[in-house]
Amino acid sequence: MNGEFITSHVMTPEGGHAMTLVGYNDLFRTKQGHTGGFILKNSWFDGIHPALGPMHARGSHSLKYWLQEITDWEEASMCPNSYDPENWYQCGNTAEVIDARRHGDAGMNIPLPIKRSSTIGGGVESCLSEETQLYARVNLQPLHLRCTDPSLCIVSDDYTYFVRNTTQWGDRMLRMCLFEYDNTTHDSTELCLPPMLAQKIAYVLSPVPEEVRENDPNVCGFYFYPYEAQQRYKTQFGNFYVNDFELEWHAQSYAANKALYPGLDYSDVDKSTRKQNQYEFVGPFPFARIVDKKDLPTVNEV
Template sequence: MEEPLLPQEKKRTFLNPCIHFTQLFLICVSIILGIILTIFASLKLNTKEKPTSFSYDLQPFKWAVDMSIPHKDQAHRGTCWAQALVGSLEHSYRENGIKRGFLVKDEYVPFSVQAFGLEIVKECQKPENMKICEEVGAGPLRNTTQGGESAWIFYLPNLYTKLYPESLCAYKPTVKEEWDCPNLNESTKGTNPVRFTVRAMDTTYSVEDTKQLLLKKKEPLLISTALPSNVFYIPCNVGAKGENDAYSKFCETTTDRVPCPYYINKVRNDDQCLKMEEEDFISPDGEWTSFSPFVSVGGHEMKIVGFNDEWVTHDGKKGGFILENSWATGSHSIAFWMQKRSAWNERMVCPNSMDFQNWFACASMDEEEGGETYENENRKTNGKDDSFERNWKLNRNTVSSIKKLQRKQLNEMRKHPHANDIANMYAKRLIHHRQHMNANNKTNTDKIDISMCLDANSMDHVIDVMRQPTEFECTDTGAEITGCDNGKKRYFFIGNTIDKNHLVNLYFASVSREDTKQVEMFSVNGIPVTQVEKLFHPIKEQSKRLANEVDNCGYNMMPYSFLDVGARRCGTWESNYLEVEWEDSSYLANKKSYPQYDYSWLEKSQTKQKEWQFEGPFPFTEPE
């Protein structure tokens, strides 16, 4: 028989379970708090490892400088590095001047690339600096500005007093004139008020790091990259009588005839192709392209003024850097690449008259109904030349594509408040041909309407309001490739098509200069997309009226993939940021404080930059 528990024992037994549970609870809380503190400490440590004030997850998907200095054209010289360097200094000078109150927003000073390039050559030739400038292809050690590096400026401090205003020494377009700078003398050097110091240089080698540097510094970067060649394969066995293929005619007279790649054979039953390797890799629309394995043919320097992750190129590449380029190629404004401006608004600033995708189709033709396409018909006749003649007739798909272009142009035209008469003329012409086609239900492509092309008022409207060229001339020497005759014929645009191999087909109405009733279809096919502007230009009078606006155009889009895939195969590419400090004497506003300096060249150079503003997508409509 068990003895009864004493009262104190009963109490102790009753409290033990509570004590155990309390201890367990406290232990659990301690463990949880320890885990939380550990995580917090880890996060804090990681934050210290990333000193930047922004997060990768929160960065904007596009950014660009507010206003960039008008681009410079290097012309026929290898001075891209000097152009980019001086352009970068100009922007830094302007930003500092606005910030300090020495310049207003639209003011800037262009500096002399001609003079600064010569000063760099002389500095590089000093014995103590030769190792800095000793690179393959560098020009200074060969006593020329042909080839160099913008990053040299960080290592050559003696140049910090030798940047002169543009009026002192204008840039010369040819190599034989590179030493032409009569105003550059010892007197000029001693009284030059422009003085600066490069305090630091940051360098990046990847897309994301470059974007981060842009966002952190909020200023342009210098970029140095390899250049590619593009390889095009043009089918040789075209076979249609009367077809004017631009390059395949050379298949029999060249050693560059090779078996067609699989993607050509997949589309057409051709065995042989003409292989064309071209060093042109910027499309007429200003986009950098690389259609084939990247083969380096040199290097180039430019300025990065922004980026846009959402931009999609004509080749389907998404995201890229906005570059200020020193080449006279197809280009746009920064606002256009940032998708802040409609195509029509952009044409008011940068018409890009050499871009065949901006050409206006003033001529019209009937659409082929019920006909076979060339490929189907050719397949039936085994490709024999004498069994199928197109006589310049186009297949239904091609004409349908051209009609879509014309309808798009009509819709744009109707949005102009004072263009009703011209728009109605254009619309009636399209309706007339559609009715004619339906009534006959047969091909009638020999009937081409050029009435609008010959109407001076209509053409003035298209050029001045639509900002598009309408009449063209071939520019290949002796018309060896195009086969056209500028002396006897006028050429009005009908339309174009582009195939998957980046070859362009152009269609024109060829009109006799002696008798405008003599109209024929004129076609040039199989032109590599980057070569069109070498074969056809708008006539000179229209090119002059449609010149790109210097203050705001000159910018290209380089897809990230061009750098990640292409340039990387040829080594590295890099971008550099220069941290520049400017002395107050460098600004005309402080002239009275520095009587020892000569400000006459600065006075002649300081100017204003035009800025375009649009309300909505249509340039000639005012909001109510």
């Protein structure tokens, strides 16, 4: 669901698919540990398919993300992949006091003098705090989840689920533990799902509608195909090839130049022309802005 092609020792062929190869990055490292690969463009659906459709959950990224030209936060503002379980905000998984052994003092336990905010304390109370909700919004991550699979959790608006932690398990699977919170009685219990792929978890739980941020199709829809994955696919299944076409568009092909060619009919071109969203980022931090020199404090004020 992260837009990265992966490999597995249990791979089986399902079919062939044509995609557009638009670039490459020899330095990008995937979550599976592969460095370098091709950047592909496709028209796959982002998110989870409707209930009556195929059980496919996918995510994608922007071209600038795969080229490593923007930060993760900037990418999340364009392609947040809200349905990806690995992007859900985690809370309530830390204890209030850490017990440790002092190096050199065998057998001596000491509590570390750490003062914690209740927001990062253990328990569901952390997930319910206004501060945690603010952190989740700033990080553009869903916090409140609803159950969509009655065989594994309670499908009801009276119950809210919060992710406590996730653990890697087996072959690309996750074991996710959550708080199951009753909005009526304010009781909370802990629930751990059986190990499953992230794509499967996306059909067990889903962010509440008001916290779902849709991927912008103007800039998302790009995928990363590692060189290592390509070699394994080709070795095991074969049938990988690329067609390269040299295309050069004349200036009269663009609607923006129609004033220069009054004898041509641009009606069909105008109908098929769309405006593409653009994003401008001024810094790596959320809500960063450019400060004019006249607005800077004086030396005495600093």
